[in-house]
Amino acid sequence: MSPPGRPKGEYRSAQREGPPIRDTPRQPTRAEAFRYWLRLGCISFGGPAGQIALMHRELVDEKRWISERRFLHALNFCMMLPGPEAQQLATYIGWLMHRTWGGIVAGALFVLPSLVLLIALSWLYVAYGNLPAVAGILYGVKPAVVAIVLHAAWRIGSRTLKHPALWFIATAAFIAIFAFAVPFPLIIATAALTGVAGGRVLPQAFSPGGVHAAGRGTHAPAVIDDDTPTPAHATFNWGRLAVVVAVFVALWAGALGALVAVFGFESTLAQMGWFFTKAALLTFGGAYAVLPYVYQGAVESFGWLTATQMIDGLALGETTPGPLIMVVAFIGFVGTVTQAVLGPQLLPLAGIAGACVATFFTFLPSFLFILAGGPMIESTHGELRFTAPLTAITAAVVGVIVNLAAFFAWHVFWPRGWQAAQNVGGPDLVALAIGVVAAIALFRRMTGVVPVILGCGAIGWLLRFIG
Secondary structure (H helix, E strand, O other): OOOOOOOOOOOOOOOOOOOOOOOOOOOOOHHHHHHHHHHHHHHOOOHHHHHHHHHHHHHHHHOOOEOHHHHHHHHHHHHOOOOOHHHHHHHHHHHHHHHHHHHHHHHHHHHHHHHHHHHHHHHHHHHHOOOHHHHHHHHHHHHHHHHHHHHHHHHHHHHHOOOHHHHHHHHHHHHHHHHOOOOHHHHHHHHHHHHHHHHHHOHHHHOHHHHOOOOOOOOOOOOEOOOOOOOHHHOOOHHHHHHHHHHHHHHHHHHHHHHHHHHOOOOHHHHHHHHHHHHHOOOOOOHHHHHHHHHHHHHHHOOOOOHHHHHHHHHHHHOOOOOHHHHHHHHHHHHHHHHOOOOHHHHHHHHHHHHHHHHHHHHHHHHHHHHHHHHHHHOOOOOHHHHHHHHHHHHHHHHHHHHHHHHHHHHHHOOOOHHHHHHOOOOOHHHHHHHHHHHHHHHOOOOOHHHHHHHHHHHHHHHHHHO
């Protein structure tokens, strides 16, 4: 029976034999979980790598709501899905903790603060044209993002690359995407196949115990621990799967149908709903993998905004919390204002409608993937034939994250390109210095992500102000 005051089917702390390393943490209440997910949505800067690192530090190391092994198992699943992996990981953990309510709350609050902030910034952008203060903040934040991504790769890699075979996979993934521009889905598929073979040939390298520094029973206990039984709501059931899929299809069709009924299928809002649905299903590899598709559709095909506006929106998205793909809210806002879809007297309302439509259709599939696929994944966390491919995927993702850091560093520290930089005096030494300071704060001082973002943003603003 469930303890008094705890909903039936939710996780209980694992019972262990012998003295625990530390007291088993208490199951968080729904109110505590709500407050945490809201706070996370407000401070989740640094892109997916920084957001995952932040969740790992707080949920695994500090709060101990989930064990290292279960966290990485969920992360591996989210990495294979189209959509923003950090938001999906929050949805997954929220669902494990507090059923469907927890998943919806965690996933929605991961996005909502960013949506509200981007709507406000988008209106300022449209109304006032340029934001020099924001340009200064961006100048300071971008080098910090490079350091944050590198730090995330180090944190994940140091905990997962515990065998030479996994180091080889990570290195091969980096070379493949950096030197040969191999598509991210192909890298993931190759890593998964390598894990299938490796689990049979080198089981010690691809088993969960071989990937973590702490062996079974030697780490601090967590609410969702390695050996915590799967609760009733997380067990796979075909009937439940059918219900979840039917509900989400009805939500999608009802929302799109309402837009078509009110505005017509060729209207801007209806076309945004259809376009961002397709974009949501193509976002393998994170936001940077799908941005070319979004750029082509929003700028070239539909003409919702200009190329310059798209770049400005991406810059705003990089400096707000939440997934980088939240740039779709900026596109929706500017696109509907530009098209005056509700008339010239209702431009702010049109922008809000466009931002909400773009966000809704972009993120709706993510909730479906987690709530429908979570029970299947939960049934595999102790089986090597399923965990070995996921372990290999994690190793490959480390290499991909390092490539992302290299991509950021190139564009931040050599903004004019290598040849141009050589002709005008080399790299941007000020940006490089800010990046070094951010890296020292993260690697040596163990400073949190948020203080680093705020501090570097303040430096950039100050430099712009005095310059």
